[in-house]
Amino acid sequence: MITVGLLGCGNIGRVIAAGQENFKITAVYDVVPARVEEFAREFDAKPFSDFSAFLAEPTDIIVEAASVVAATEHAQEVLESGKDIVIMSVGALADKEFRAHLVETARELKRKIHIPSGAVMGLDNIRIGQISRVDKFVLRTTKNPKSLSREATERTQLFAGKAHDCVRQYPKNTNVAESLSIACGRDVDVELWMDPEEDRNMHEIFFEGEFGEAYIRIRNLPSPDNPATSYLAALSILTLLKNLDNPLVIGA
Numbered sequence: 001m002i003t004v005g006l007l008g009c010g011n012i013g014r015v016i017a018a019g020q021e022n023f024k025i026t027a028v029y030d031v032v033p034a035r036v037e038e039f040a041r042e043f044d045a046k047p048f049s050d051f052s053a054f055l056a057e058p059t060d061i062i063v064e065a066a067s068v069v070a071a072t073e074h075a076q077e078v079l080e081s082g083k084d085i086v087i088m089s090v091g092a093l094a095d096k097e098f099r100a101h102l103v104e105t106a107r108e109l110k111r112k113i114h115i116p117s118g119a120v121m122g123l124d125n126i127r128i129g130q131i132s133r134v135d136k137f138v139l140r141t142t143k144n145p146k147s148l149s150r151e152a153t154e155r156t157q158l159f160a161g162k163a164h165d166c167v168r169q170y171p172k173n174t175n176v177a178e179s180l181s182i183a184c185g186r187d188v189d190v191e192l193w194m195d196p197e198e199d200r201n202m203h204e205i206f207f208e209g210e211f212g213e214a215y216i217r218i219r220n221l222p223s224p225d226n227p228a229t230s231y232l233a234a235l236s237i238l239t240l241l242k243n244l245d246n247p248l249v250i251g252a
């Protein structure tokens, strides 16, 4: 049985915990102590309010499902402790120096940094961008204003530019922009829209290159407990964890 240390007892953390089968969350940590205690009671895990103690607990892998700040603060020490990490708040890797250092540490210590497909589909073959010509790559994200904690009466563009800048400005809503950039091997173009007529978290991917062209549209249901996060993102990390010990690797 794979043992998991969970950093972040929020919306995604709860979906993962509810789906445990071949892995077990044995240790939990969150910035909100009452949330950790409640989560630990409900899912039979050990609660921690001190990160070092949480990390010292014997777990096989740490799952970050908290925030870009949490991933930035803790990813390095997780790897240095000799554990693999799953990073959900991928926006932390928009800092190129930080990412390079993290990857170098993982390489030296023979550890893995897992990045789930999250709220999009297609990361598998988008990786061809690392080895072949890319003519165009645009992510257009459209969410209801509620998902962006804003108000609007009409469709409004919030951002147009590069992924790194977008996720810095909208760290709770555009981690996928960074995942796509890492997959494709370049800082992709991003448009972020809010639309009161849209009730889904929609991601449209326009990809053209040496291979031909692709258009992928994902219309996600928002998570009931956090409309900023698509339910698909939680299912994605749950699937990743369930497949950690599967010898048959698909789509990689």
Ligand SMILES: NC(=O)C1=CN([C@@H]2O[C@H](COP(=O)(O)OP(=O)(O)OC[C@H]3O[C@@H](n4cnc5c(N)ncnc54)[C@H](OP(=O)(O)O)[C@@H]3O)[C@@H](O)[C@H]2O)C=CC1
Pocket: 007, 008, 009, 010, 011, 012, 013, 029, 030, 031, 032, 035, 065, 066, 067, 068, 069, 070, 071, 073, 088, 089, 090, 116, 117, 118, 119, 120, 171, 172, 173, 175, 176, 179, 223, 225, 226, 228, 229, 230, 233
């Ligand atoms: N890669 C992808 O495709 C996607 C990534 N995400 C990202 O995944 C992460 C988790 O999402 P979700 O579960 O919906 O978020 P939630 O806000 O529901 O849960 C996150 C939990 O982590 C806590 N937390 C935040 N910062 C820290 C910290 N520094 N140390 C410890 N705990 C902390 C939060 O506390 P508090 O409430 O006080 O902040 C909260 O309890 C987010 O960063 C989100 O943006 C989401 C969707 C898609």
Ligand SMILES: O=C([O-])CC(=O)C(=O)O
Pocket: 118, 119, 171, 172, 173, 174, 175, 176, 177, 201, 202, 220, 228, 229, 230, 231, 233
């Ligand atoms: O869940 C989504 O639709 C996307 C998201 O919030 C993110 O990438 O941070």
